[in-house]
Amino acid sequence: MSGVNRPKIAVRGLKKSFGPKRVLDGVDIDCGAGESLVIIGGSGTGKSVFVKCILGLLRPDAGSIRIDGEETVGLGRAARERLMRKFGMLFQGSALFDSLPVWENVAFGLIQGRGMERTRARDIAMEKLAAVGLGAEVGELRPAELSGGMQKRVALARAIAAEPEIIFFDEPTTGLDPIMADVINHLIVKCVRGLGATAISITHDMTSVRKIADRVAMLHKGRIIWQGPTAEIDASDNPFVDQFVHGRAEGPIAMEVRAG
Amino acid sequence: MLSFLASIGAMFLAFLAATGRIVLFTGQAIAAGATPPYYPRLLLRQIVNIGYFSLPVVGLTAIFTGMVLALQSYTGFSRFNAEGAVATVVVLSMTRELGPVIAGLMVAGRVGAAMAAEIGTMRVTDQIDALTTLSTDPLRYLVLPRLVAGLLTLPALVLVADIIGVFGGYLVGTYKLGFAPHSYLQRTQDYLETMDVVSGLIKAGVFGFIVALMGCYHGYHSRGGAEGVGQATTHAVVSASILILVANYLLTAALFAR
Numbered sequence: 001m002s003g004v005n006r007p008k009i010a011v012r013g014l015k016k017s018f019g020p021k022r023v024l025d026g027v028d029i030d031c032g033a034g035e036s037l038v039i040i041g042g043s044g045t046g047k048s049v050f051v052k053c054i055l056g057l058l059r060p061d062a063g064s065i066r067i068d069g070e071e072t073v074g075l076g077r078a079a080r081e082r083l084m085r086k087f088g089m090l091f092q093g094s095a096l097f098d099s100l101p102v103w104e105n106v107a108f109g110l111i112q113g114r115g116m117e118r119t120r121a122r123d124i125a126m127e128k129l130a131a132v133g134l135g136a137e138v139g140e141l142r143p144a145e146l147s148g149g150m151q152k153r154v155a156l157a158r159a160i161a162a163e164p165e166i167i168f169f170d171e172p173t174t175g176l177d178p179i180m181a182d183v184i185n186h187l188i189v190k191c192v193r194g195l196g197a198t199a200i201s202i203t204h205d206m207t208s209v210r211k212i213a214d215r216v217a218m219l220h221k222g223r224i225i226w227q228g229p230t231a232e233i234d235a236s237d238n239p240f241v242d243q244f245v246h247g248r249a250e251g252p253i254a255m256e257v258r259a260g
Numbered sequence: 261m262l263s264f265l266a267s268i269g270a271m272f273l274a275f276l277a278a279t280g281r282i283v284l285f286t287g288q289a290i291a292a293g294a295t296p297p298y299y300p301r302l303l304l305r306q307i308v309n310i311g312y313f314s315l316p317v318v319g320l321t322a323i324f325t326g327m328v329l330a331l332q333s334y335t336g337f338s339r340f341n342a343e344g345a346v347a348t349v350v351v352l353s354m355t356r357e358l359g360p361v362i363a364g365l366m367v368a369g370r371v372g373a374a375m376a377a378e379i380g381t382m383r384v385t386d387q388i389d390a391l392t393t394l395s396t397d398p399l400r401y402l403v404l405p406r407l408v409a410g411l412l413t414l415p416a417l418v419l420v421a422d423i424i425g426v427f428g429g430y431l432v433g434t435y436k437l438g439f440a441p442h443s444y445l446q447r448t449q450d451y452l453e454t455m456d457v458v459s460g461l462i463k464a465g466v467f468g469f470i471v472a473l474m475g476c477y478h479g480y481h482s483r484g485g486a487e488g489v490g491q492a493t494t495h496a497v498v499s500a501s502i503l504i505l506v507a508n509y510l511l512t513a514a515l516f517a518r
Contacts, residue, residue, distance in 0.1 A: 052389070055389075055392070055393060056392070057389050057392060057393075077292075077397070078295075081395050081397065084392065084393060084394075084395040085395055087393055088393070089389075089390070089393040091386045091389070091390060092386070093385055093386055095385055095386035095387050095389065095390040096387075096390075097382075097387055097390070098381075098387075108394050108396070109394035109395060109396075112297070112299075112394065112395070112396045112401065113394050113395030113396050114395065115297060158394075162394075
């Protein structure tokens with residue numbers, strides 16, 4: 001995956017509050033085309049809110065989000081629907097539709113979002129399921145019949161089914177055993193590279209970070225407090241990053257939690 | 261005293277805010293239907309769910325309502341020798357009031373609750389956000405088919421409920437109260453006007469829309485996991501039931517204004 005050249009995604013001064021609680025307090029970050037950026041940070045630091053603002057699921061209070069140079073904050077319904085075609089998203093809890101069989105979950109964006117004929121969409125869904133290591137028989141099952149790891153694979157297949165330009169991964173390995181987590185990480189790298197897509201992931205899992213990231217940024221108290229190549233994360237010279245990466249209870253983050 | 265007035269004011273402001281949110285939600289859902297794609301399969305599924313699967317509960321309620329109505333009106337009218345009006349009272353009460361109101365309340369309990377629970381679960385498990393990321397407008401995909409199905413289906417359900425309710429009155433009238441079958445049916449027809457039935461069907465359409473709207477609105481805005489979904493379900497049924505009774509009075513006043 002290449003480094004940052006022309007930003008695919010450019011975020012400037014992004015702010016978002018919920019009542020009196022300011023979650024994002026002026027986030028500035030770029031993500032280059034074909035780059036895999038991972039956002040790390042403690043629980044409740046606004047990682048999911050950041051991604052939801054880019055996706056348009058939440059409306060920012062202030063700031064700018066440019067995709068391919070086009071301002072996306074305040075887009076109308078039709079323009080937003082068009083923009084969504086660039087995106088794929090893997091949700092933390094997979095967010096598969098219970099009422100539909102697995103193959104229709106994977107093909108959903110093709111059938112409903114793009115009006116593709118069902119038999120063709122089904123063929124593509126089966127291809128994508130195979131790409132994440134699931135057989136055709138799984139396509140006929142309901143999501144509730146699958147294990148957590150299989151649900152994540154289906155969610156990954158759904159995220160890449162329409163071959164999006166930008167894919168978001170929200171805690172892709174949460175709740176999985178280490179082996180399945182590694183399988184998912186491997187599939188993420190394979191799929192993102194295969195599509196040549198830009199990827200933004202949010203995670204707590206440092207193993208996952210080292211496997212899937214080209215560049216890492218740390219979100220703390222609503223701001224990006226450090227960003228750099230993955231290889232530099234162990235020598236960041238930032239006490240917040242250092243504490244988070246090494247998972248230590250003692251450090252500036254813990255001290256602030258106690259003070260709060 | 262001031263705090264009492266302040267709390268009344270706060271409640272009134274909260275009521276206005278909730279009304280505004282519901283009106284906006286309705287407007288957005290209807291506006292979403294102005295442009296394709298449309299989902300006829302989902303509409304059909306909702307029509308079957310609201311109409312066909314509610315038939316047993318609505319039918320049972322209607323038949324017993326018609327039976328009780330015949331018994332009670334006989335008891336009252338016999339005190340001033342007007343027993344002959346029983347058939348007329350049963351058919352007018354069923355078509356104008358009880359058919360639509362009872363069907364509306366039953367559907368609110370059965371369908372409104374299910375809608376709130378289903379959409380609420382989709383909300384708290386990120387499935388609604390997932391729809392958006394898959395280029396599908398959740399209002400167009402989830403809400404609009406339910407609103408249209410509620411609007412179209414409840415009148416058909418009420419028509420069936422009217423017939424079953426009148427049949428219940430007929431059973432009690434002829435087998436228990438001793439009316440001649442032909443005479444009872446004649447009385448049923450004699451004073452029934454088209455507007456009696458039509459006004460009930462208009463009410464039914466409005467009640468169906470209210471039930472679907474409350475189910476969708478409360479489900480769509482549910483928060484906080486299983487507890488939030490439970491609250492959404494309760495709110496959907498309670499608010500739909502109250503609104504049905506309020507709308508019933510307003511529609512009756514409007515439709516029968518002299």
